[in-house]
Amino acid sequence: xxERPQALVLKFPGTNCDRETADALKLAGFNVSVMPxxxxxxxxxxxxxxxxxxxxFSYGDYVLxxxxxxxxxxxxxGNDLRSFTAQxxxxxxxxxxxxxxxxxxxxxxxxxxxxxxxxxxCKWAGLHKTGVSSPFLEGLPAEFExxxxxxxxRFVHRTRIPESRIAxxxxxxxxxxxxxxxxxxxxxxxxxGIMPHPERFVRREQHYDRDWTGHPMWGWGYFFFKSIHxxxxxxxx
Amino acid sequence: MPDPVxxxxxxxxxxxxxxxxxxxxxxLALDACDMCAIQDHFKSGTRAPTDVELEVIAQTWSEHCxxxxxxxxxxxxxxxxxxxxKTFIRDVSTRISAGKGDFVLxxxxxxxxxxxxxEKFALCFKVETHNHPSAIEPYAGANTGLxxxxxxxxxxxxxxxPVANLDVFCFGRPELSDDSVPENVIHPRDTMKGVVRGxxxxxxxxxxxxxxxxVYFHEKFTHNPLVFCGTAGVIPVEDISKRxxxxxxxxxxxxHTGRDGxxxxxxxxxxxxxxxxDTDRGAVQIGNPIEEKKLTDxxxxxxxxxxxxxxxxxxxxxxxSAAGEILSRTGGTLILDDVHLKETGLxxxxxxxxxxxxxxxxxxxxxxLEPLRELAAVYETTCSVIGKVEDNxxxxxxxxxxxxxxxxxxxxxxxxxxxxxxxxxxxxxAAPTGSRKLKTLLADINICSREPxxxxxxxxxxxxxxxxxxxxxxxxxxxxGAVMQVRGSSKYFALGVSLTVHTGGDPFAMGHAxxxxxxxxxxxxxxxxxxxxxLDNFCAGDPRxxxxxxxxxxxxxxxxxxxxxxxxxxxxxxxSFNNTYQSPEGTESIPLTLLTSSxxxxxxxxxxxxxxxxxxxxxxxxxxxxxxxxxxxxxYRAFYEAVQAGCxxxxxxxxxxxxAVALAEAAFSMKAGxxxxxxxxxxxxxxxxxxxxxxxxDREQVEEVFRNSQLSILGHTTAAHRRLVxxxxxxxxxxxxxxxxxxxxxxxxxxxx
Numbered sequence: 001x002x003e004r005p006q007a008l009v010l011k012f013p014g015t016n017c018d019r020e021t022a023d024a025l026k027l028a029g030f031n032v033s034v035m036p037x038x039x040x041x042x043x044x045x046x047x048x049x050x051x052x053x054x055x056x057f058s059y060g061d062y063v064l065x066x067x068x069x070x071x072x073x074x075x076x077x078g079n080d081l082r083s084f085t086a087q088x089x090x091x092x093x094x095x096x097x098x099x100x101x102x103x104x105x106x107x108x109x110x111x112x113x114x115x116x117x118x119x120x121x122c123k124w125a126g127l128h129k130t131g132v133s134s135p136f137l138e139g140l141p142a143e144f145e146x147x148x149x150x151x152x153x154r155f156v157h158r159t160r161i162p163e164s165r166i167a168x169x170x171x172x173x174x175x176x177x178x179x180x181x182x183x184x185x186x187x188x189x190x191x192x193g194i195m196p197h198p199e200r201f202v203r204r205e206q207h208y209d210r211d212w213t214g215h216p217m218w219g220w221g222y223f224f225f226k227s228i229h230x231x232x233x234x235x236x237x
Numbered sequence: 238m239p240d241p242v243x244x245x246x247x248x249x250x251x252x253x254x255x256x257x258x259x260x261x262x263x264x265l266a267l268d269a270c271d272m273c274a275i276q277d278h279f280k281s282g283t284r285a286p287t288d289v290e291l292e293v294i295a296q297t298w299s300e301h302c303x304x305x306x307x308x309x310x311x312x313x314x315x316x317x318x319x320x321x322x323k324t325f326i327r328d329v330s331t332r333i334s335a336g337k338g339d340f341v342l343x344x345x346x347x348x349x350x351x352x353x354x355x356e357k358f359a360l361c362f363k364v365e366t367h368n369h370p371s372a373i374e375p376y377a378g379a380n381t382g383l384x385x386x387x388x389x390x391x392x393x394x395x396x397x398x399p400v401a402n403l404d405v406f407c408f409g410r411p412e413l414s415d416d417s418v419p420e421n422v423i424h425p426r427d428t429m430k431g432v433v434r435g436x437x438x439x440x441x442x443x444x445x446x447x448x449x450x451x452v453y454f455h456e457k458f459t460h461n462p463l464v465f466c467g468t469a470g471v472i473p474v475e476d477i478s479k480r481x482x483x484x485x486x487x488x489x490x491x492x493h494t495g496r497d498g499x500x501x502x503x504x505x506x507x508x509x510x511x512x513x514x515d516t517d518r519g520a521v522q523i524g525n526p527i528e529e530k531k532l533t534d535x536x537x538x539x540x541x542x543x544x545x546x547x548x549x550x551x552x553x554x555x556x557x558s559a560a561g562e563i564l565s566r567t568g569g570t571l572i573l574d575d576v577h578l579k580e581t582g583l584x585x586x587x588x589x590x591x592x593x594x595x596x597x598x599x600x601x602x603x604x605x606l607e608p609l610r611e612l613a614a615v616y617e618t619t620c621s622v623i624g625k626v627e628d629n630x631x632x633x634x635x636x637x638x639x640x641x642x643x644x645x646x647x648x649x650x651x652x653x654x655x656x657x658x659x660x661x662x663x664x665x666x667a668a669p670t671g672s673r674k675l676k677t678l679l680a681d682i683n684i685c686s687r688e689p690x691x692x693x694x695x696x697x698x699x700x701x702x703x704x705x706x707x708x709x710x711x712x713x714x715x716x717x718g719a720v721m722q723v724r725g726s727s728k729y730f731a732l733g734v735s736l737t738v739h740t741g742g743d744p745f746a747m748g749h750a751x752x753x754x755x756x757x758x759x760x761x762x763x764x765x766x767x768x769x770x771x772l773d774n775f776c777a778g779d780p781r782x783x784x785x786x787x788x789x790x791x792x793x794x795x796x797x798x799x800x801x802x803x804x805x806x807x808x809x810x811x812x813s814f815n816n817t818y819q820s821p822e823g824t825e826s827i828p829l830t831l832l833t834s835s836x837x838x839x840x841x842x843x844x845x846x847x848x849x850x851x852x853x854x855x856x857x858x859x860x861x862x863x864x865x866x867x868x869x870x871x872x873y874r875a876f877y878e879a880v881q882a883g884c885x886x887x888x889x890x891x892x893x894x895x896x897a898v899a900l901a902e903a904a905f906s907m908k909a910g911x912x913x914x915x916x917x918x919x920x921x922x923x924x925x926x927x928x929x930x931x932x933x934x935d936r937e938q939v940e941e942v943f944r945n946s947q948l949s950i951l952g953h954t955t956a957a958h959r960r961l962v963x964x965x966x967x968x969x970x971x972x973x974x975x976x977x978x979x980x981x982x983x984x985x986x987x988x989x990x
Contacts, residue, residue: 011534013617014527016444020700023724036534036615055698057442060527120437120693124712149441149695200700205722208705208712210847210887 004031005232007050011036012069017055017199021094024199025052028225029233037069040076049232050090051081053097055149055197065112065152066099073104081106085190088235090228092136095150098184098193106191107184108165110157116176120151124208125196126171127182134167134185135231136192139223146196146220148174153195155181167192198224241573241636242584247285248276263288264500265295274653289634289641292586296554297561298652305655306780306814313790314661325793326773330806340768341806342477348550349393349470350808351477352770354838355728359474361397362732362836363389364467364774366813370521371464372509375423375431376438379404380524381498383439383466384594388550390470391533391597394477396540396548397470399533400699401721402440403449404466405736405832406432407776409459411682411989418459419820425454426989428462433990435524436466437693442526443533446702447694448719451736451832454682460818461509461827463776467834469732471723476540479547481567481600487560487624488609489551491532491596495579498522498555498592508779510819528595528618535616536597544609547600557589559598560624564632565650571624573636585636600626659790660783664743673920675961675971676981678894679901685985688713703729704762709849709906713983716848717890718762720839729839733758739829744788747831748795753869753924754892755835756803761888761927763844763880764837766873771800772834773810778826780814788829796831802866803873805835844880848889848902853909853956855886856933859896861926862917862947869925875946876927884939888929895920897971899928901961904954905979913952914964919971930954 007030011018022032035044045051058069073081081104085091093101099112115121128143155177161184168183175195183194198221204212206219214220248256256272259265267275275294279286286294300306307322318324327345334341342359343351349363367382383402390399409418409425418424423431429452440447445468498521539545549559560571573588583591599620601609606622613620627633632649634642678684691706696719704720707713718733735754737747756769773796778785800807816827839845850857860872879885891899897919904911928951931939940948961978963971 013531014442016442016530016698019724020698023700036617038615038617056444057527057530060442060525120441120695122692122695122697147697149697151441197697200697202700205703205842205845206697206700208708209710210708210845211710211851 004029005049005229006030006047007032007052008044008048009034009052009054010040011054012058012072014058014060015054015056015096017094017197021052021054021199024202024221024225027202027222028229030229037072037076042080045080045084045089048089050092050228051084053093053100055095055097058096058100061096066096066103069100070103073100085188089190090135090232091191092228093193094197094199095195098195099152101191101193107186107193108161109159110155110161112152113154113156114152115150115154121174122149123174125174125182127168127196128171130163130166130169132164132167134189134192136224136228137167138231139227140220143171144220146198147200148196150195153177168194241639241641243287243289243586243641245285246288246291248279249285251276263291265291266299267295270653271298278648287641289586289589290644292590293557293561293642293644294649296557296590297649300814301553302558303652304812305652306657307812309655309657311657311659311786311790313659318790321790321793325797326807326810329797329801330808333800333804333806336804337767341770341808342474344806344808347393348389350770350772351394352808352836353474354723354730355726357473358723358726359472359477360730360836361390361393361470361472362467362772362834363393363809364465364772364832364834365389365811366774366776367464367466368461368776368813368816369509371432372462374521375428376435377521377523379432379435379464380439381522381594382464383436384524384526384529385552386466386468387443387445387529388552388597390468391536392548392550393470394472395479395545396536397472398537399445399468399470400701401469401719401732402445402447402467403732403734403834404436404447405451405734407453407455407458407463407738407830409462410454410456413459422460425459425462429990432462432464433690433693439524439526441695443530444698446696446698448696448702448706448721449732449734451734452687452690453736453738455738455740457828460825461816463816463827463830465774465832469836481547481563481626483567483626483628485546485600485626486603486606486622487563487571487626488599488601488620489556489576489596489623490535490599490613490620491618492525492528492593493577493579494588494591494593494596496583496587496591499587499590508815508817508819508824522592522594524594531616531618532595532597535613535618538612538616539609542608544601544605545599546602549598551596551598553592555589555591555593556598556623561632561649563598563600564626565646567626567628568630568632568646569624569626570633570635573623573634575621576623577619577621585641589634657780657786658783659786662787675897675901675973676978678898678920679978679982680985682985682989684894684898686715686983687986688983689986689990703845704847708847710908711906714849714905715902718759720762720845729842729845731759731762731764731837731839733835735833737831739788739792744792744829745795748792749799749866750924751831751833752796752799752803752805753866754890755833756805756873757890757927759835759837760873760876761846761848761890763839763846765840766877768838769805770808770836771805773807774832775812776816776827776830777814778817779824782826785826792829792831799866802870843883846880846885846888849887849906850903850908850911850930850954851886851906852930852932853954854933855930855954856936857911857913857951857953858929858931858939859915859926859949859951860929860947864923864925868947872925872946875943879939879942882938882942884931884935884942886930886932888927891926891928893922895922896928897963900963901978901982903928904961904975905982907959907975909954909956910958910960910975911952911954912962914967915951916966919963919965
């Protein structure tokens, strides 16, 4: 048996999806630690293969969702974050984590702003893959669905995003995102920002339909975390 | 050392009228009788009371904190009732609980009631109201209402983890013309928008799913909207019992203390009037959910590390109330000098009574102070030592080296018992039923889909919501109870609500119907009928008005009787009086309103049942006929037997709009057309009824299980069409395309929300 790869879930004041995200990572085979940002230090990433910025409202998200967390993270980690991916690490930002990654400049230029409806939206969204290869999506079918829950999830950009950076699109554009963007990746595919919540659908009974036929045991989120887990393991071989 | 700011308040020789004036001028909300009791108490001592002491007494004796009405002696016609709470809620619940082994693990004592989930975990549950603040500042009022009840759960046992929220609102009619709303009253439309946003912004940021609720519109709530907020929590069974012993210290943790929210406890005991919007704003607090999130993470970690002996939340009455309750059995000293303040220049009583949000008081052993401080630093919250537990039975407060308050617990916690008159009237005839047309009913804003509200709440954060408020094949059909899984347990729990408003008819029947519906809401999701517990939240007008009190007493009798029959104990509750509005034309009271919330255990994942139709070749059954509670109990037991046998595909309770609306709602999954034939009135709203779906092959087995119950096979689902067809004794009364019905039902609330 290969050793379980290490994932680190970073927790800011207001991060609130850390626990279920850690549980989903464990289920997929990771060793997981959840770390409050006050404990985050230069060597925290040393043994870690996957850094996860979980969903929530870091510092309340009262001004520019994710901005304060980005500043905090740059203070404590700075260039370590960039060298982390250069040295083979992966970074995943879910919902608020996606917003933070955009502020950090680790993803193509753009912003996640208030939904077209002007409101928080909690519902399930159909998603489809774009054909771009991503280590996070290898084990998923071309179309699947995940829950979304956000007030600021509409992706906007000034210059068109290259197709190769768009990892997922909404089948029905729930928040008015340009190009229906639901997930973005960087040039290497090592950094992924995703607006929907894969950690909320790891077991089939979490689906809203009691008769969902996708898989007898797992939900799509399980295959999301399993993909990156298997990818990291295979890389080590 | 800061200087204390307090003054001596000699009461000697003051007449009743002068005492009443003093109560009014200090906003104490104490009546002449209470003021005389205070005067008498200090007569026997050597000194006059301080303003701090008067404030502490007023807060402790407030309706909000000591439930004076529910503990009063009430003359109800020829009956003398020694405490409504004791007579109709506590005693019956104690009897029921005694017959349920160790199911109820705590009732009416802590900040929430506790029931057993499994060997390891308990659930706790609490619902509060935040009516007055929400009338004046809908956003902030609802925001802090939810923040407050979440802290009740954090303050339950040694600190429970909040896992689910519910929210129930009563508003005026949204279509009301602007000029029919008084200038200083917020239009129901705007109240609703503010309240919904307030709840969403707080609950979503806290990362607690909002899974259940109700919204009800009625003209009588224009001046006094009602906002109920509830939270359920999970805690290891061994962490339920609190410990407060001499030598332990009190630590204030969380946000800083300021002038926001002064006199909330006493303000909620007063009527609203045209001036309230200007004068009472100071009584409404300002919420900061991230402060509370940090505090939550800190408390849960502290409890896991075994640092907490006892804990209480700072709600109405602030430190005075929270610490006063903690020290009510032992006595102790509070030292206010180290309280973190938002601003300088606070008077001593203001520090003690401030209702600044996001604060909790922890009781710890002195040796645990350092590890506690380290954890506070990790989670970026503050904590300061504010007192110690002693064994002298006195609540003493020291500020700037001076004793500003010294009150015996025996006096402080035993306010004079009130005597109230209640008018026992013959019940009014029931309000006439409105429309008898399915499409009109589905478009009724009290029946139509709550989707525009529900989608603004994160109901899936934490990943445990298995039956979501909207579910079924399209993920957009109404469900009854919400079903939650609990991390580390193989059991599940369901939450349900029943909102009943006395707009006519018999209040006794209202009490019965409330308990029945609350029980049914969780029963249909698969809960074990032996493991259902209830909360009561009454909102009423002026308790000194016998006409307001009469329906309450009758309703309580119904509630109590039904709880006994269904063997569903109450484990917590809260009442809110003085929901009145003073206008130049006179005083208007809200109709008596009762929210009954239920929590039930689901023993097996296979029992979890949704409310939407799943097959196109199934049978539709109706359980129940005319309401008879003894028969209903038997029906429900049989239903649970069928659940355990795996016979129930889906089940939905029949509520507003009767059988016709229930069938339509179940069919909105669009999986099948539905054809039903019944002898019952299809719009009747009588309690005790459930529709459910079974496989045709299970018919005989189901009929055997329900042999002693009121079961009828109502009809079937079909792949042939997507229509709802209902016949009454063979004659077609409804035949409509489901798509059209669903659109009407989904769109009706959108213009207002």
